[in-house]
Amino acid sequence: MKHLLPSSKTNAVLTRRLLLGATAAFALLGALASTDLAVAQAAKETLIVAGPRTPESLDQEYPPTEAVHEMRRNVYERLLAYEMKPGEDGILYEDFSKITGALAEKWEVAPDFKSITFHLRPGVVSGAGNPLTADDVMWSFERGWNLKSNFHWYMTQILKIEDFAAAFQKVDDMTVKVTIPNPSPLLEKLWINSDIGMLDSKAMKEKITADDPWGSRFLASNSASFGPYVVTKYAPGQEVVYQANEKYYRGAPKLKRIIFREMPTAANRVAALQGGAVDVAEYLSPRELAQLEKVPGIQVKKVFGNYIHRVEMQNQMKPFDDPRVRQAMNYLVPRDDISKAVYFGTARPTKSPISEIYPAFTDEYFTYTTDIEKAKALLAEAGMPEGFETELGYRTGDQLEEEIAVILQSAFAKAGVKVKLSKLPASTLVERYTKGEIPMYFFRDMAIVPDAAYVANLWLNSNSLIDYSRFKSEEVDGLINSALTGTDEAKRIADMKRVQQITVENAPWVFLFNPGYQLAMRENVKGYSWYTPNGNAWYDFSKE
Secondary structure, three states, rough: OOOOOOOOHHHHHHHHHHHHHHHHHHHHHHHHHHHHHHHHHHHHHHHHHHEEEOOOOOOOOOEEEEEEEEHHHHHHOOOOEEEEEEOOOEEEEEEEEEEEOOOOEEEEOOOOOOEEEEEOOOOEEEOOEEEEOHHHHHHHHHHHHHOOOHHHHHHHHHHHOHHHHHHHEEOOEEEEEEEOOOOOOOOOHHHHOOOEEEOHHHHOOOOOOOEOOOOHHHHOOOOOOOEEEEEEEEOOOOOOOOEEEOOOOOOOOOOOOOEEEOOOHHHHHHHHHOOOOOOOEEEOOOHHHHHHOOOOOEEEOOOOOOOOOEEEEOOOOOOOOOOOHHHHHHHHHOOOHHHHHHHHHOEEEEOOOOOOOOOOOOOOOOOOOOHHHHHHHHHHHHHOOOOOEEEEEEEEOEEEEEEEEHHHHHHHHHHOEEEEEEEOHHHHHHHHHHHHHHEEEEEEHHHOOOOOOHHHHHHHHOOOOOOOOOOOHHHHHHHHHHHOOOHHHHHHHHHHHHHHHHHHHOOOOEEEEEEEOOOOOOOOOEEEEEOOOOOOHHOEEOOO
């Protein structure tokens, strides 16, 4: 058989084909590598969060809830802020002694504490690309005032403003002034609240209509502010997507996209975190957190924070209209048992109506230990030696409250107090206690201004909208009102200690625990920080 050898021309054709094939292969490999890098970078810049519920609204005038507070921290930008400082645990905390500028670059408080002037920071751009001016601030003020919700409450109840035109003034294109009728020691601190964010008025005016002059329908499901993120998707009950404002004045966020997914069942959030489907899981139970701490690749951050979890009693409903009965209930609480069985050491007993981390806090008046005989003696003095029957309400789906309720039911029974436990939908429970129709109910809240008079005014002033326990003390009301307008800090502290003494002695609540705030995350998530509203600030976070 004759073997044919390829000619030189044939060799050249084959060589070219081989070279072209190799080039194409290298190009494909390069494209795949580039795609892999892009995917890896996108994953590094995206944070997936699982929480119990999406925000009920994106409007800062909506009544604050835990989910709404967190949204505001990431979408709305305020005029002022606290500087941040690292704690011994490596977590960043607000430094309540150092206020810094946010949207306001500079500001001056008048010597008589009756006015504050804000000089806006040049170069601030909203998520829609519009520059910040005094018109945005004035429009935000006007909207808040006219909607008579959160902003209006701060201005009228805390700063005692009665006349909008007299209080709010545009000085020039980058300067605004707020003048109040009485001195206020909170004149600076109040503008740090994420409830008082500034809106992009140019973007908003494109959305308003004759029947919706303040754009409430638009802001219920959209954002228009100067914060680090804008909301690009809002699907209530399912998902919220936050996109980075690349022109944010503090610098573009490291995380470009936050995907918040609603997972009402805590067990599902735990499973999603363990399986790597999410990076962060919010509001897990102490038992779940204790288990997750042992799982490789997962970290749990814990702060004591400013929450106060308590059982409120209707102080104007028998038998809780008698302070001796309320005191007896406090002597029956097995705090050590609850701490170990429910909180796994993540909580601290509450010994004052004022948060432990706030100035003027004192626990020197708290005398309630577990003392069944003392409780029985107090009930006998109140004319109920055999005890009484009552009802305790808690939220459906709140495993922690249910566990505490069962322990309290057993503990109260030791003094003859028979408690019916009522598991109620949150909306039903809120309706019943706001109307004063349930004798006892669980209540968890935090006061986001680090000032004892602010906290006391919120929960203990009989004129407060959220004094749901109907506690009333003429002396307490007077001391609070004086501290809201007084600028002598030593007197304010003394007065607030007296408020704590009266409150603890009169026991309007069953004092329970500060449950703290905990967050479970994948090990590669960094930058956790804590703020008074207990919502996470995604701007501080990053992924490795």
